[in-house]
Amino acid sequence: MTALDDHGVALDVAHRAGEMLVDLVHSPDLDRRWGGLEYEGDARAHRFIMSELRRMRPDDAILSEEGADDRSRVGKERVWIVDPLDGSSDYGYSPHWSVHVALVVDGEPTVGAVAVPGWETTWGTDPAPQRVPAGVESGEAPRIVVSRSRSRFDGSRLQAALGADIYTVGSAGVKAMAVVRGDVDAYVHGGGLYEWDSCAPVAVARAAGLVCCRLDGSPLTFNKPDPWSPGLVISRPGLVDDICAVMGDRQP
Ligand SMILES: [Mg+2]
Known part of the structure; x- marks a missing residue:
């Protein structure tokens, strides 16, 4: 097994967090009252992503929506910026939620992945997505x-x-x-x-x-x-x- 590069880490971690969240939706013993599903999804995806990034990239800083931010990341060369579950109010109710894992190097988001399990796709930066057309089709409304x-x-x-x-x-x-x-x-x-x-x-x-x-x-x-x-x-x-x-x- 070869080691993943940063693009591969982002893609792998976002994709597997998405799979875990899909499994969680179908978990029979989850308390769904009072936003329980949303809460559990946020918390479990955060724990999963933190442990995987710390295992694979132990020297890097991490900023997660669900984590405490002590700002020790500021000024660091490499910082992972993570939303473990974006669109959490849709989680469990529609396909429109996602997992975000990005790496900022010297302030630039050069590496990243977005998993949208409801669309059965995880997009990354290498391999890059197919390039979009440069403009709007002529005569069409944007x-x-x-x-x-x-x-x-x-x-x-x-x-x-x-x-x-x-x-x-x-x-x-x-x-x-x-x-x-x-x-x-x-x-x-x-x-x-x-x-x-x-x-x-x-x-x-x-x-x-x-x-x-x-x-x-x-x-x-x-x-x-x-x-x-x-x-x-x-x-x-x-x-x-x-x-x-x-x-x-x-x-x-
Ligand atoms: Mg979130």
Whole structure:
């Protein structure tokens, strides 16, 4: 058995965490009251991913949505940024949840994987996904997915300005992979989000040839002392300027 490189570690850990979460949904002895499934999914996927990354990459720092952040990671060259279960309110109720595992090297998310077991796929950075087309098909309305909670704000604005068809679905990872799959042309989130929401999806999306930036087109930054981030665009290259022109003045 050969040792996995970083891309392989991300893919392997995200994929197996997704399989574990699928098994957990079918577990007969789980307490499903009071958000029990969501709670157990978050906790168990976190423990699994932490133990696997510590085993395979013992020298690296880890930032997980479900872990305590003592900020000792800040300034480290290599930091794994993990969302053990993204879209947890959909977990057990729809296919729209995902597992995010990314590695930030010197601030850049160069390695990552997003598992969407409901779509029976785990996307990574090497091998990269098939490259998406550069633009929107000529004569077609741009197809843009936005967050459910922001559809009235982001969706209506993009619809009015660009004539876009607007879609909503749970989980940042699922929305980003909808762009990678070619189901839609862009994903726009006009509000704040955390680095674990965006990091692995951005790594995978860039590997597929998509542009990832803030609402005003400025670069995304990772492994900040405060992992909160103001807004996200993941788009086919030919559409990103139009989106940023509409959304760029948006306050987070
Ligand atoms: Mg989560």
